[in-house]
Amino acid sequence: MPINNNGSRPDFSRYMDIDEGWVDRRIFWEREIYERELEQIFAKAWQFIAHDSMLPETNDFYTTYMGEDGVIASRQKDGSVRVFLNSCTHRGNKICYADDGNTRNFTCNYHGWAYGTDGELKGLSNEHVYDEGDIDKSKWGLQQARVDSYKGLIFATFDEEAPSLEEFLGDFRWYLDIMLDQDDGGTEFIGGGIKNYINANWKFGVENFVGDAYHALWTHDSGFKAMNNNQGFPPADPTGSYHASVNGHGWEFGTDGLADIAILGQPKVLEYYEKMRPKMAERLGEMRSKIFGSLASVSLFPNCSFLPGIQTFRVWLPRGPHKFEMRMWTIVNKNMPDEIKQAINIGCMQTFNPAGVLEMDDGENWEGNTSVNKGIVTRKGKLHYGCGINRRIEHEELPGIVYSSQFNDSNQRLFYQRWADMMNADKWSDVPTRYTPRYTGKKTV
Amino acid sequence: MMNNTEQNANANSAMPSLELMNEVQQFLYREARHHDNEEFRDWLDMLTEDIHYWMPYRYQRYRRNEKEPTILDTAYYNDDMDCLVKRIIRTETGTCWSEDPATRSAHVVTNIEVELTDNPDEFTVYSLNTVHRNINEDESHTMVGHRTDLIRRVNGVLKLAKRKIILDQNIFTNKSLNVYL
Numbered sequence: 001m002p003i004n005n006n007g008s009r010p011d012f013s014r015y016m017d018i019d020e021g022w023v024d025r026r027i028f029w030e031r032e033i034y035e036r037e038l039e040q041i042f043a044k045a046w047q048f049i050a051h052d053s054m055l056p057e058t059n060d061f062y063t064t065y066m067g068e069d070g071v072i073a074s075r076q077k078d079g080s081v082r083v084f085l086n087s088c089t090h091r092g093n094k095i096c097y098a099d100d101g102n103t104r105n106f107t108c109n110y111h112g113w114a115y116g117t118d119g120e121l122k123g124l125s126n127e128h129v130y131d132e133g134d135i136d137k138s139k140w141g142l143q144q145a146r147v148d149s150y151k152g153l154i155f156a157t158f159d160e161e162a163p164s165l166e167e168f169l170g171d172f173r174w175y176l177d178i179m180l181d182q183d184d185g186g187t188e189f190i191g192g193g194i195k196n197y198i199n200a201n202w203k204f205g206v207e208n209f210v211g212d213a214y215h216a217l218w219t220h221d222s223g224f225k226a227m228n229n230n231q232g233f234p235p236a237d238p239t240g241s242y243h244a245s246v247n248g249h250g251w252e253f254g255t256d257g258l259a260d261i262a263i264l265g266q267p268k269v270l271e272y273y274e275k276m277r278p279k280m281a282e283r284l285g286e287m288r289s290k291i292f293g294s295l296a297s298v299s300l301f302p303n304c305s306f307l308p309g310i311q312t313f314r315v316w317l318p319r320g321p322h323k324f325e326m327r328m329w330t331i332v333n334k335n336m337p338d339e340i341k342q343a344i345n346i347g348c349m350q351t352f353n354p355a356g357v358l359e360m361d362d363g364e365n366w367e368g369n370t371s372v373n374k375g376i377v378t379r380k381g382k383l384h385y386g387c388g389i390n391r392r393i394e395h396e397e398l399p400g401i402v403y404s405s406q407f408n409d410s411n412q413r414l415f416y417q418r419w420a421d422m423m424n425a426d427k428w429s430d431v432p433t434r435y436t437p438r439y440t441g442k443k444t445v
Numbered sequence: 446m447m448n449n450t451e452q453n454a455n456a457n458s459a460m461p462s463l464e465l466m467n468e469v470q471q472f473l474y475r476e477a478r479h480h481d482n483e484e485f486r487d488w489l490d491m492l493t494e495d496i497h498y499w500m501p502y503r504y505q506r507y508r509r510n511e512k513e514p515t516i517l518d519t520a521y522y523n524d525d526m527d528c529l530v531k532r533i534i535r536t537e538t539g540t541c542w543s544e545d546p547a548t549r550s551a552h553v554v555t556n557i558e559v560e561l562t563d564n565p566d567e568f569t570v571y572s573l574n575t576v577h578r579n580i581n582e583d584e585s586h587t588m589v590g591h592r593t594d595l596i597r598r599v600n601g602v603l604k605l606a607k608r609k610i611i612l613d614q615n616i617f618t619n620k621s622l623n624v625y626l
Contacts, residue, residue, distance in 0.1 A: 099615070101510030192502035192518035196617035219542065226535035265531065325616060330519055338517075346523055350531070355500075355521045355622035357535045363620030364543040 021386025042067025248418025260309030264347030
């Protein structure tokens, strides 16, 4: 199905059948589809930009990307954060070449146009070469994104028509609170972060975290044994575990409260959480306190993921159809003792970073998933996404679209359904809400 | 960035003997050979029990904002002996799929400098480790680590006690770091 070859609108839902359980491989390879993703998804959806703790002081900044658009997140005097394009309005050069830091202005290296930390054009070098009336500086500031935050996570979108962040996250807030609001004081990122390139389509990273508990047992057998006294994962137990999906965001999880924390290989962290769990239960309820720390993984549509318990937090920044940049951090509770923060950081980094004993095996798989589609015959085939296709349940406590057993392709299917919904939509009001919200306008803690 | 002030605090300006320089050089070459040949248990024997193996995140900031990484920051490695043993166990499980077929690697150690310290059994050693990695059909990567080591003589034998590795990349350009820099 070539796109637009006869001028008709492409229908991206034809790249999958989520009732039959398959996805077309071309969405992981073709340049036209990727360009459409930049337009339809990355220029429209709310995307994770930074954690509040990365910009603690006025004039702190951090540079990142929304799709392939470089942006600067900048802390304002009033405590708010602005996000604007990292490109001078004169000839387009980047106005910031550093990853992060603190500054009073952003000055372009090319001709010395200077922008305030609010993104407004403040001054030009040798301004006298311009005659009066040549430029109205108030009209040539940097393009601003809409910014909002949820419990420490800063998000932005370039689409004025996008729904509120609260509506975009929807009932997924109920799940996010397990990670972000389990303790007074909320969360923070450990200093620094690691970045690396993987030569794979960005969706392979996101879908792995959105629902793929299945791969853990096989791909990560060696890493899990290394971290867990040579004991492998317990056999896959489909009971007491779930997939939950809201607007393409997905959380797969068990309810033993233990398995992911054990992967850190840090006994004092296990002890810490065991002591904390009754408090967590008081705050979030019994069910959510048991979800935390279980074998679990999470993705926010379109490209942000984390592992509750292991505490790696990351974004998958697209760099063309066959490459992404992974940025990863360790997320901890602000109120944890330093000793626990450090133990989590060490365990997290030892398992999930390019040198991590679990992560090392993932990139290799995703590059293989992607590169094979160079083959024209290979690319025309389908991929199977049918695991647990008949296991949908209604659960009185769990919001969203819920399937029983975390060994399931349900969250992946619903991620791709959301992907197709956004790829097809002319405007946000055309994007359907496919679950029945329970928490609209309500707090989730 | 390259200087480890903590280790340099004990620097002794006297020149190391040729014999010592030769011994250190041979030590680093042997270590590189163990890595090339995946003789990881032999490599572990070259480390002290209190080894600290550290490869921090490298900040890319404006000069006026420059910041040294600390051991509390994120890092590629921030390992003690227990952590390093776990890494080796992974490769011994028989289920380490991404290491089969085996990685082909060449660890090229150069720019070796030996500095005496106030402790006659401890030496600060600087070196550059250029690692060429070739994997799968034709994937070829080169990684460079600037190393500052503390090498200690224990019962007459040299052992590595501390290593700080500074990568020359900001975004690490490979999917995995399965070789030791």
